[in-house]
Every structure is written in C-alpha cells, then in structure tokens.
Amino acid sequence: MSFDATHGEHLAHGSVFAGYRIDRVLRRIATGTTYRATPVDHGPPASDSPASDSPAPGSRAAAPPGSGSPPPVVLTVVDAEHSADARFRQWFSRSNESARATTHPAIARVVGHGLADGHLWVATAPVPGHDAAALVHHHPDGIDVDRAVVIVRAVGEALDAAHLRRLVHSGLVTSDIFIHTDADPGPADLRPPGVVTLGGFGLTPPPQDEDTPHPDTDVAGLGRVLVELLTGTTSVARHRVSGAVSPAFYAVLARALDPGPEQRYRTCAEFARAAELALHLTHTDGEPPTDVMPSPSPHGALARVPDSDAHAAGSPAPRVFGTAGHPGRPAGPVAGPVWSQGGSSIPRSRKAWLVPLFVAAVVVAVCVGAVMLVGSRNAPAPWPxxxxxxxxxxxxxxxxxxxxxxxxxxxxxxxxxxxxxxxxxxxxxxxxxxxxxxxxxxxxxxxxxxxxxxxxxxxxxxxxxxxxxxxxxxxxxxxxxxxxxxxxxxxxxxxxxxxxxxxxxxxxxxxxxxx
Structure with a gap:
C-alpha cells in the first residue's frame, strides 16, 4: 500500500505495510509517522508471549510456532522524500543496525527495519507506559527537579553507551523517551536499569557534508530535553526553571547548548552530573524568605518601635525584598518588636542568632580554606x-x-x-x-x-x-x-x-x- 506522508497522508487502520497490520497512529515526526502495529500472524493462536529472538535485519518480527498472537510493535514509516535520499537511507540503515546490535537496557530493541513501497521503516519493541512528551503535556509548567534529573541521567547513560558503539541519536526529543510506568513517574518509580527506553535512532538526517553527526549534538539535545521537563517548553529565554535554583544551573545549561561544539560537555553523563549538582545546590520548596524593612526612625537614635506604630499614618509603607533583592509580595505582620537606629532595623528575634550564625560562617570559611589548601597540595601534576x-x-x-x-x-x-x-x-x-x-x-x-x-x-x-x-x-x-x-x-x-x-x-x- 502506497502513501505520501509529506502531504499529510498516513496508513489507515487495518491496512498492512511491510508485514505489519496498522492499529493506530501514535505520533507524527519530522521525517514520517509512528504507528502501533501488529505483525501479520500466520501461525496458530496460543498463549500471548513475546518472541525471544530478534529477526534478521530488514525483516519483520515473527512469533515462533505455537507462541500465539505476535506482540505489537512501534512502527515508524519514513516519508517518501527522505526515503529516496541515498545519504539518509545509508544513515538510517547504519543507525538501526547499530541500535539492533546494542543490548543496553535503556535503548529500544529494534525488531526489524527495511524498505517497502518506497518507504524506509523500522519496528521496535513497545514499552508499557508513556513517553516524556505526554508527561510534559500533563505538567505544562514542568515537573519537579528530582524527576527530571532521574530521567535525564538514565537517558544520558544510554546515549553515552550508544556513542561507544558509534551510534549517535542527533534528534533527541521528549517523544523519544519512554517511561516504564503507567503512573505519573516520581523518583522512586525510576530506577536503572531499564527505567526509560530511548528510541528514534536514525530518524534525523545528519548535517550536510557529514556522514555521521557528532556526539556533542546529543549533549545539546539532552540539555533541551531537561529544559522542557523543567519548564514545559524548550524556550530558555521566555521561561525560568521552576523553584529556586542557583545561577550555576544556567551556566551548566549554557555550556551544554553552546554553539561551539568544542565548548560543550564531553559526555552526556558529565552534563547530567553537572546539572544535577547545580539544580540541587540551592533548590528549595516554596517561596524564598523575605525581609521586612520598616521606615527609618524620625529620631535617628535607638528607639523602640511598637508593632502597632510600625506603619503609622503618614509614614512610608515598608518595602518587601526577596532573596534576590527585588521588591516582592507583602510578607505580613512582623512578629515581635523592631529595633531601629539611623534607618537600619533588626528584629529582636534575629539578633539572638546573628552571633552564632557569624561564628558558624567563620568556621565554614576556615574549613573550606583548609580543604582548598590540602586539595591544592594534592592536585594532580599538570602537563608540561x-x-x-x-x-x-x-x-x-x-x-x-x-x-x-x-x-x-x-x-x-x-x-x-x-x-x-x-x-x-x-x-x-x-x-x-x-x-x-x-x-x-x-x-x-x-x-x-x-x-x-x-x-x-x-x-x-x-x-x-x-x-x-x-x-x-x-x-x-x-x-x-x-x-x-x-x-x-x-x-x-x-x-x-x-x-x-x-x-x-x-x-x-x-x-x-x-x-
């Protein structure tokens, strides 16, 4: 059966293509369409058990005799334009052969690929659960940091394993990441190995004048995926990451997405570790603390300002500042009296812990300095x-x-x-x-x-x-x-x-x- 995905057409339900019966459309991709499909079963029905062996390259998955109805697959059919491109066809075949030979638990198992009716196709074993794109769809403002870090870490490990086999994804998006759970995934639901399955290899054309994309394209792709998981969008400029994070995270992200490939992280795991550390460095739940700054005392001398007089008529309203020093939302009444001298004010409750806090800061500074000194003495010898x-x-x-x-x-x-x-x-x-x-x-x-x-x-x-x-x-x-x-x-x-x-x-x- 022929069709042209470039003009919005797709295979109809029940039609047969390359030995697979189409069940439904799963998603559209830039180079074609992905379906849920079932191998055409020519054997006698029995129990529903998946086939244990992968078929030969270019062939469809076939259930062994007596195994019952063959298991469904995720079938991706490439559009006619890309299928006719000799360079893309070579890249597609090489990528899927490498993916088929890869046994990493987080890389989708390729059960067949080939060319039929002028269209390239690849079939992979399905994953029970949902993809990360669906997760983002249900959390349009982004998921929490812990969930995002677990997913990105697992995907990064799979990509690095693929790179060792000369396999580069090049077009990583959230719809390529399948999460092995039917529930909304939390950190406890995602434990390696096999917590996620990564698919979509060979479906993004390599850059012009290159036979194979460089692995650094996957580092940048993983960075964009992390942004989308945290914000619900891949636009870094228009959306800040939810929660309170340190500026270090933005520096980590900028390095991963740097236009100069030589500036990016060497591996996906290196990026994932840096992002996790930066995200957890100052990540907190809820609103950041605020400081209430009442107006200066008119007497300029040490004077006690009762709570009821702190906002007397005719005096300027206090300003509320967040941790970044910008005006924020009102913080509500101040507990206890406020002491003011020459325009500065310190709540009595804070004076009690200022001294021990200062002592603790000095101790921490001394410890950090000692660690840095010892570290500098034990630092590895540099290159000549x-x-x-x-x-x-x-x-x-x-x-x-x-x-x-x-x-x-x-x-x-x-x-x-x-x-x-x-x-x-x-x-x-x-x-x-x-x-x-x-x-x-x-x-x-x-x-x-x-x-x-x-x-x-x-x-x-x-x-x-x-x-x-x-x-x-x-x-x-x-x-x-x-x-x-x-x-x-x-x-x-x-x-x-x-x-x-x-x-x-x-x-x-x-x-x-x-x-």
Whole structure:
C-alpha cells in the first residue's frame, strides 16, 4: 500500500505495510509517522508471549510456532522524500543496525527495519507506559527537579553507551523517551536499569557534508530535553526553571547548548552530573524568605518601635525584598518588636542568632580554606608547558592532567618526535591517538613519515582535511587536520595494530570529540 506522508497522508487502520497490520497512529515526526502495529500472524493462536529472538535485519518480527498472537510493535514509516535520499537511507540503515546490535537496557530493541513501497521503516519493541512528551503535556509548567534529573541521567547513560558503539541519536526529543510506568513517574518509580527506553535512532538526517553527526549534538539535545521537563517548553529565554535554583544551573545549561561544539560537555553523563549538582545546590520548596524593612526612625537614635506604630499614618509603607533583592509580595505582620537606629532595623528575634550564625560562617570559611589548601597540595601534576596547550585545545579528547584518562578511558603521556611535541593516548583496545603540535615548518612531515602508504585516501569532513590508509595496509592509520583557527596548529594521528584505516574511521573517528 502506497502513501505520501509529506502531504499529510498516513496508513489507515487495518491496512498492512511491510508485514505489519496498522492499529493506530501514535505520533507524527519530522521525517514520517509512528504507528502501533501488529505483525501479520500466520501461525496458530496460543498463549500471548513475546518472541525471544530478534529477526534478521530488514525483516519483520515473527512469533515462533505455537507462541500465539505476535506482540505489537512501534512502527515508524519514513516519508517518501527522505526515503529516496541515498545519504539518509545509508544513515538510517547504519543507525538501526547499530541500535539492533546494542543490548543496553535503556535503548529500544529494534525488531526489524527495511524498505517497502518506497518507504524506509523500522519496528521496535513497545514499552508499557508513556513517553516524556505526554508527561510534559500533563505538567505544562514542568515537573519537579528530582524527576527530571532521574530521567535525564538514565537517558544520558544510554546515549553515552550508544556513542561507544558509534551510534549517535542527533534528534533527541521528549517523544523519544519512554517511561516504564503507567503512573505519573516520581523518583522512586525510576530506577536503572531499564527505567526509560530511548528510541528514534536514525530518524534525523545528519548535517550536510557529514556522514555521521557528532556526539556533542546529543549533549545539546539532552540539555533541551531537561529544559522542557523543567519548564514545559524548550524556550530558555521566555521561561525560568521552576523553584529556586542557583545561577550555576544556567551556566551548566549554557555550556551544554553552546554553539561551539568544542565548548560543550564531553559526555552526556558529565552534563547530567553537572546539572544535577547545580539544580540541587540551592533548590528549595516554596517561596524564598523575605525581609521586612520598616521606615527609618524620625529620631535617628535607638528607639523602640511598637508593632502597632510600625506603619503609622503618614509614614512610608515598608518595602518587601526577596532573596534576590527585588521588591516582592507583602510578607505580613512582623512578629515581635523592631529595633531601629539611623534607618537600619533588626528584629529582636534575629539578633539572638546573628552571633552564632557569624561564628558558624567563620568556621565554614576556615574549613573550606583548609580543604582548598590540602586539595591544592594534592592536585594532580599538570602537563608540561611544552604540551599543555595541546590538552587545552582538545579538552574532550585529552585529560586535564597526565594522571587522568582521556577519551574512551585512554591513558596519555607527553611525547616528542624529532623535536615535535605531542600527547599520545592509548585506549583499552590498544588504539593509539596522538595529537602533535605541527605548526612549525616541516613538523607535519616528521610525524607522518613513519606511516606506511601516506597520504592514503583523502576524507572530507566539516572541520578540515583528513586521510586514511588503504585496505592493503595491515596496521592502519588515520591522519586528521583542521581548518578552525584553534585547531589549525595540530595534527591527530590514530593507529590501531591489525586494523585497517577504514576500521579506525568507523570504530573511533566518527564519534571521537575532535571538533
């Protein structure tokens, strides 16, 4: 059965497409339509039990003989325009193959994908519950911080796991996040693993001139999802996050959404941890406390002002200030007498705890200073001056100090070759990447000289020229250069014994934080 989703058409209830009978429309997406569907059952009815094995790529899910009615699926059908795009078709197939091979409990299980009647399609196992978009719909002013943090943390862990398998989502929205509960989810209802299921891989076209989106797009997408969960909208400018939060949260959010990818967090988990800390730093329930500031005493000397005379006729009304120092709502009557001197006033009830509060503040300051002093003494040794600028230029690829680990848990050290300085890192799979400072004349020739078959095959990507060894080279290599001013002085050389340049390209380069 043919149709054109780009013109608002969709599959009718009861129609069969790619071996699935359409039950109902679930949602419209930018590239097509998502349905609840049931595999066409050719076997004898029996008990309702889900199939345990996934079908081969491109085929529909089939129930084993005697298993009864096959379980329903979530079927997404891509519109004709995107299905006809060869670049999108390749991205769609590769993403869903990677998702199908991923066993992370929070990533939707792909039971089939393919092409039928000129339309790409993918079927995933359904999730009992509702998606995060429905949660936002029922809470238009946003959900509480604890719920949002639990959801974002689980989604961030799933995205980071996907990135390790060279799988990037690129188009994360709340409708891609399914929550495993029929009730309104609270923190106690969301315990990993499997508290949420993330779907929608391969449904957002990658940027122009790129075969694969960079993982930092998922960091920004997770930031937008967090804003929507907290405010009911993705507009940061028009809505403040509900509750009292510190300015640190806005700094965390600004970094996650920074237009410059190199400024964003290196991983989704890193963003989730920073956001959680900032949100809970000053988060309180209810209104912030207020201070009542009555008018100055007309005598200018220490005088007792009875409660009944605090707002005598003809005297200015007191101003009410919130914790930010802006006029707020009236705070009601003041308990106890107010003492005033020269225009300043301090309620007697507050004088009793000002001294111990001051002492406590001094103690805290001393403790914090001691911790900072001890921490500075125990701080890890920095990179040598000759290579520290390399670590600064690639903060998501190289650790801040030699004692820490880099991208994909790589151990790193300062190196030098024929007078060219660099930092070399080796990950647990024995893949080595070295960032060399090749600004001096002839430096690049020195670091590429040991590479067999250099310059190999040229590669075009968004941030500059690159080249990979040909298939005939057993111990493959990949050389990456840059066009952005901050990275122009550097060359990244990646090697992997017993692996081809193409394997390095697919397994490491496509998701490495190079930009």
């Amino acid at each position: 001056p000759a290579v520290s600028h390399i670590a600064d230029a690639f903060p998501r690829l190289i650790p801040a100090s030699p004692d820490a680990t880099g991208w994909r848990d790589a151990t790193c050290a300062a190196v030098s070759r024929d007078g060219v300085d660099g930092i070399s890192c080796t990950d647990p799979e024995n893949l080595t990447y070295a960032v060399w400072h090749t600004a001096p004349p002839g430096a690049q020739q020195k670091v590429t000289a040991p590479l067999k078959g250099y310059p190999g095959d040229e590669i075009t990507w968004r941030d500059g020229p690159a080249s990979a060894s040909r298939e005939s080279v057993k111990d493959g290599w990949l050389v990456t250069n840059f066009s952005a001013p901050v990275h122009v002085p550097y060359t990244v050389i990646t090697t992997w014994p017993d692996h081809s340049g193409r394997e390095i390209l697919d397994a490491w380069w496509r998701t490495a934080p190079l930009g």
